[in-house]
Amino acid sequence: MIIDTHCHMYNSEYDDAEKIIELCKKNNIYIILNGTxxxxxxxxxxxxxxxxxVFAAIGxxxxxxxxxxDLDLELLENQIKNNNVVAIGEIGLDYYWTKDNKIQQKDLFNKQLNIAKKYNLPVIVHSRDAVQDVYDILKNKNLTGSIHCYSGSIEMAKEFIKIGYFIGIDGPITFKNNKKQRQLVKEININNILIETDSPYLSPEPKRGEKNTPLxxxxxxxxxxxxxxxSEDEITxxxxxxxxxxxxxxx
Ligand SMILES: [Zn+2]
Incomplete structure (x- = not known):
């Protein structure tokens, strides 16, 4: 059994999402779908x-x-009571696309972390060019979850692990020039790693350029x-x- 802990394998992203989900089932691949x-x-x-x-993460x-x-947050709160929901995600901060709304981003992130706390759910966290702010916020929340598609430093990964988070590793680890990521998996404990694809994004070698899938x-x-x-079995x-x-x- 393999678990892809982060992907977006749904109809608005694919023509044949359900076909691929069925194919995953045949290959004993479970997936945590993340809404956005x-x-x-x-x-x-x-x-x-x-x-x-298929398991659900919504956020x-x-x-x-x-x-x-507030009504949208209430809706989320009602939706997470569904038994198939295993996490709140994906949520987080992204200063790559815009830094102009940091306050609003942090506010939305904080509010959803508080919901996770209330319902005792793990969180799936997106962090791009915002690692320090993400860390500072999570540090005080006493939650658990994954830092999905982790791309920060090794030192910072260790800090996230210390406060209860797993490090999500995706396709980019297969990229020829990504020595940093390969070094990262050597320096942190495998017990703190989750595997994911972030499909339809981040196709690994040798599938780069194609639409990614959990397969x-x-x-x-x-x-x-x-x-x-x-061995691959051991890592699985x-x-x-x-x-x-x-x-x-x-x-
Ligand atoms: Zn994602």
């Missing part, structure tokens, strides 16, 4: 109801900052295994166990 806004959250909830290899990502009302998670496993001098077993524990999945 009101519409994709609904898609995620629907697919998680329909397929038993409002950074691009919703300034647009989310490509095997390339991430292979790369981690070769760097740690362990450990990262699956990590995901089962963090998200309290009943499989």
């Amino acid at each position: 806004d009101k519409n994709s959250n609904l898609e995620v909830l629907e697919l998680s109801k329909k397929y038993d290899n 409002y990502e950074y691009s919703n900052a300034g647009k989310i009302t 490509n998670i095997k390339y991430v496993i292979k790369e981690i295994a070769s760097n740690l001098d362990k 077993d450990i990262t699956t166990k990590n995901a089962l524990n963090l998200f309290d999945l009943s499989i």
